[in-house]
Amino acid sequence: MADTKREIERKYESDDSGLPDLTGVGKIAEVLDRGLVELDATYYDTADQRLAAAGLTLRRRTGGSDAGWHLKFPVAPGVRDEIRAPLSDTVPDEIAALVRSRVRGTELVPVVRLRSARDVRHLVDADGALLAEASVDTVTADRLAGKGGSAQWTEIEVELADGGDPAFLDQVDKRLRKAGVRPSKSPSKLARALEQTGGRRPGSGRQAKPVTAGDHVLAYVREQREAILGHDPGVRRDVPDAVHQMRVATRRMRSTFRTYRTVLDPAVTEPVSVELKWLAGELGADRDQEVLSERLLTALDDLSPAAVSGPVRRRLTTWASAKHSSVHGHLVAILDSARYLALLDSLDALLADPPLRKKAARKLEKVLAKAARKDFAKVSRLVTEALDLPPGEECDVAVHQARKKAKRTRYAGEAAVPALGGPARSLAKSMKSLTSRLGEHQDSVMARRTLRELAAVAHAAGESTFTYGLLYGREEARAADVETDLPGLWNEIRAKVSV
CATH class of the missing domain: 1.40.20.10 (CHAD domain)
Incomplete structure (x- = not known):
């Protein structure tokens, strides 16, 4: 059975310096090291990438605490609803139904594989309550469909804890920018992978200005x-x-x-x-x-x-x-x-x-x-x-x-x-x-x-x-x-x- 999670996060470019010290930002009393997690995700789409053009991502991921199928819908900049279903070999029926209007009779095929080494930090307050999870992700992307190659990059991701105040991310953002960290130009890892392994990102073209x-x-x-x-x-x-x-x-x-x-x-x-x-x-x-x-x-x-x-x-x-x-x-x-x-x-x-x-x-x-x-x-x-x-x-x-x-x-x-x-x-x-x-x-x-x-x-x-x-x-x-x-x-x- 699929369930839903509201995901509120910010993504940033990263270099060798990694994650700046965030202790003292807002209510952050301590930054806890939660170790390295290996994630392996295969993203699915139609051959003409209809889901990506609409800002949707569908993946099958192993590793971490939420292995399974994930379908993400954009809600607002930095906000997505994630529909989760248990791990299986094929796209679960309840997930397939949610993209049927886009996919219709077209087959869903693997388009990109993303492998990430995620260095996780928990940002907690004085009582030990989780405020957000920050990670430094070292990503390797491989194009699986059509002509394309591979790409590698490192990014910082800060995801708000469930029920947290989004204004807290603004405080973290201010600290990161002061340290020279800049927001990512891509709204998601998949968007960046598609752009770097196979040309222009789907949906990036603009309609001509109406004249007649x-x-x-x-x-x-x-x-x-x-x-x-x-x-x-x-x-x-x-x-x-x-x-x-x-x-x-x-x-x-x-x-x-x-x-x-x-x-x-x-x-x-x-x-x-x-x-x-x-x-x-x-x-x-x-x-x-x-x-x-x-x-x-x-x-x-x-x-x-x-x-x-x-x-x-x-x-x-x-x-x-x-x-x-x-x-x-x-x-x-x-x-x-x-x-x-x-x-x-x-x-x-x-x-x-x-x-x-x-x-x-x-x-x-x-x-x-x-x-x-x-x-x-x-x-x-x-x-x-x-x-x-x-x-x-x-x-x-x-x-x-x-x-x-x-x-x-x-x-x-x-x-x-x-x-x-x-x-x-x-x-x-x-x-x-x-x-x-x-x-x-x-x-x-x-x-x-x-x-x-x-x-x-x-x-x-x-x-x-x-x-x-x-x-x-x-x-x-x-x-x-x-x-x-x-x-x-x-x-x-x-x-x-x-x-």
């Missing part, structure tokens, strides 16, 4: 494709907010295809949009459940004890847990499906050979502004229609339709920000405010539907339904507040937007 309307739209689509791939492992691991962020990326891309139909040929993008809608729907089941559960439990917490009649909390938590478990299992199966992997292949193909139309080569300001104005006009029509309806089911549907169009317009504004600047940023900000308020209305609609269902089950079990009715009434009031506030909010937005 087509350039800007494709840059935004490429960003969303990367977000889908990047959040895939988090969805599989049930990381908080991963489902939401992946769903947002699918919606942003689909909205971009629809808004900028004069830039990208819809004959090519529409089939991809259909699949993105399918994926967003599958992701939505989990996300909507998460939001609804949190909303209902928070509302229950706001009630006085006297207003809670019967086992309402137990029924709510049981319902939420059962729903999430079922939905998440289904979602993981979706991410393993041939349909999902085919969608990723389609996105790669679209970006490799983009279906640009004539207007894609025109001045980006004119093309993007016109598309954004068109979307805003549609939002205006839908909001006006919703305002003309009395409270009820028809109004609920109209508000929901306005919210969906406002989201699309928000994403259109975001895509246009690099080209249009302030006006597009104002549009995106205003549409975010509108969708947030309209989202409160839709959440109330869904909460009332669920409360009715739960109340029916509770009644059949002989339980009191008083609390469900009370929560239902509060949800009605929250929706009414949105309907009351909407005219004023919409007038403010119309006064601000100037695309």
Whole structure:
């Protein structure tokens, strides 16, 4: 079974002088010699090094206290999440699943072997508690795939102890720099090995600066494709907010295809949009459940004890847990499906050979502004229609339709920000405010539907339904507040937007 560790570390170049004395830095009371450890790691990737290009590292390592398979995901500079699995001859299934969106049907092969002689020091405080582990690593790298050779270097690595304050590493950094030690130019040993044994480091090339309307739209689509791939492992691991962020990326891309139909040929993008809608729907089941559960439990917490009649909390938590478990299992199966992997292949193909139309080569300001104005006009029509309806089911549907169009317009504004600047940023900000308020209305609609269902089950079990009715009434009031506030909010937005 794989487990996860948050790794926070700094890497430095090293010469023959080794590790400077760190005693007295911050809370360091003593530097303990823990001896020499021999490590032998084989790194795996596709032949075209897709994992390395995304900043991921997958290795099988022997030696040391954590021998096994390690998969590392970048979180921030100097911060990575390391997924560990026991030592075996082949890549463990739970590890392989986390890179499936990158690898797909391509084989993982050994690309680099790194052998390190690690001279370990423990940095401890006055009570003997570990603050960080510092080591001087003498590394030998051998390229195993393609044309390449060998390389050797020595580096200093300082890794923060579990639960430590990252600010402590800043204190160590200051001392090392004062001693003439400089940060490593490579983010990892693998990146350095690939660069020194076989040319340019994968992923080191930069995209050309967007110039035309087509350039800007494709840059935004490429960003969303990367977000889908990047959040895939988090969805599989049930990381908080991963489902939401992946769903947002699918919606942003689909909205971009629809808004900028004069830039990208819809004959090519529409089939991809259909699949993105399918994926967003599958992701939505989990996300909507998460939001609804949190909303209902928070509302229950706001009630006085006297207003809670019967086992309402137990029924709510049981319902939420059962729903999430079922939905998440289904979602993981979706991410393993041939349909999902085919969608990723389609996105790669679209970006490799983009279906640009004539207007894609025109001045980006004119093309993007016109598309954004068109979307805003549609939002205006839908909001006006919703305002003309009395409270009820028809109004609920109209508000929901306005919210969906406002989201699309928000994403259109975001895509246009690099080209249009302030006006597009104002549009995106205003549409975010509108969708947030309209989202409160839709959440109330869904909460009332669920409360009715739960109340029916509770009644059949002989339980009191008083609390469900009370929560239902509060949800009605929250929706009414949105309907009351909407005219004023919409007038403010119309006064601000100037695309």
